[in-house]
Amino acid sequence: METVSIIKADSYREDLTEKITKLLAPLGGLGAFCKPGARVFLKPNLLMPKTPESAVLTHPALIMALVRLLSDQGCKVAIGDSPGMGSAENVIRKLGIFEELTRRGVEIVEFEKGVSWKRFTKAPAFERRFNNLELAGELLEYDQVINLPKLKSHGQMGITLATKNLFGCVVGHAKGRWHFIVGRDTHAFARILVEIALTVNAGLHILDGIVGMDGNGPSSGRPRELGFLMASANPVALDRMVVELIGKSPDQFPIFAAARELGVAGVEPDRIILEGGAVTEFQISDFEIPGRVELDRFANRLFSNLYQRLIRQRLVINHQACINCRKCEAHCPAKAIRIRKRVRIRESKCIKCCCCQEFCPVGAITLQDVWTAKLLRKITMGLS
Structure with missing residues (x-):
């Protein structure tokens, strides 16, 4: 069974360090993922330079709350992404947390060094389709990766959550190439997203669902107050529970067919334990996603x-x-x-x-x- 934890969080003005602590308790607490002195890499959604209010990016309040918890635990923290526009530093400056991160000794990392998937030795064995996959070599310098996705609709994949957010671990110039190679076939693109998630093997995924985005996402949609945080060690299980919350069929999202094809756990909701409340307590009505008609x-x-x-x-x-x-x-x-x-x-x-x-x-x-x-x-x- 896979475990997903959820907690109500209505505002970024709340004490998010306390919220994260409660959120992670059913998973064994933050210490189960990050030992004192560990080198921890945070991978938020830093798509492009936007303000926090746009709901395009992982909210800075959530990022800083996690940074404080990790620092208090004696971890060495770094943060980065491969934005579609601008640099990670520029996006972080736009979020207004550059100075505080610098003051706390958090390194801001730009993904520039693409290396073969074979270097990611912690990845589980699975039947690969994309053997020439290269990912950010900078990730290899860290003991743990924590994925911090934002809940948003997405033009191509329907929705972007934990699994899709790890596409940002592909170095910028290579993203366009992969879009061109597999972008015409959403099933193939979903497959590469799952392969990337398995290869990066992030230990923990914390979803920013306090304010998400629907409609014309992932950058021009409608900010939606959703009121929760969610966490899991399994990105597919987390994504699957979000689909339950928004009341959509998993068949609308090719990510789950790709995960099932690879034998990844977390596709079936009856194999997932939701800690923190029932789905009905967090139900989201009228969540708009770009409609897709998929032929096989x-x-x-x-x-x-x-x-x-x-x-x-x-x-x-x-x-x-x-x-x-x-x-x-x-x-x-x-x-x-x-x-x-x-x-x-x-x-x-x-x-x-x-x-x-x-x-x-x-x-x-x-x-x-x-x-x-x-x-x-x-x-x-x-x-x-």
């Missing part, structure tokens, strides 16, 4: 042209909101975006990785159904 991989290949024209979703530009900053063009791994007077996405080249939507600073790009996809979804819902 065989149908996708066999009816590729039909799928592209009639069923597959489109990334749509709001030209009135667009500021012509060209960030979408810069972040498109498929080179499907061209800008003359206006932004244009070439459907024949677009792989639906949603990088343009993710990094648009003004939320001018959204993932939308074509009418046939809407019809198919209604038919599917009627049959279920």
Whole structure:
């Protein structure tokens, strides 16, 4: 059985050190994961320079509460990520905690050194599909990795939680390459996300669900007051319980099919113990995720042209909101975006990785159904 812990937390102004302590108690406490003197790496969501109120990033109050607890335990703490825009330091400065981290001796690490997965000797054995996977070598210098994801909707994967947050352990320049290689197939992309999570083998995952994001996530959605923190040693189990809370079917999220394919525990809710309360106590209504109509991989290949024209979703530009900053063009791994007077996405080249939507600073790009996809979804819902 896998254990997931949950606790009510309505505000970042609460004593989050106390909240984290109570949250981790059913898991054995922080000491079960980090011994005194251990070198601990914190991996929050540092997607891009945004304010805490945007709900795009792991909240600085949660980060600092954990830093204080680890420091009190005598741990040597570092923090970092591979942001899609800017550096980890720039994002941390925007969050307003750079000075306090520096004062406490917390090192801010930029992921720059990609190394083979074979160097990650603590990873469990499993059947790998992506043997040329490289991850941030800086992680190898630490005894423990603590993953600090933010609960958000996501254009490509539906939702981004603990498993998806570890994609940030891929060094920046390689992210676009992986998006290009597997981005057209969400099942394949989910598979690489699970392989990354298994390889990094973070010992603890603490989800920031005090204020999350739904709608046009992960950077331009609607901040939602959700009111909880969640933790587990198993990222898939944590993700699975969040899906229970938001009342969605796991079939909407390819991450679980990939985890099941790899034999990862935590996919089935009846094999998960939720400590801290029942699902009904934390239920989230009307959580909006980008709708997806997924054909299986065989149908996708066999009816590729039909799928592209009639069923597959489109990334749509709001030209009135667009500021012509060209960030979408810069972040498109498929080179499907061209800008003359206006932004244009070439459907024949677009792989639906949603990088343009993710990094648009003004939320001018959204993932939308074509009418046939809407019809198919209604038919599917009627049959279920």
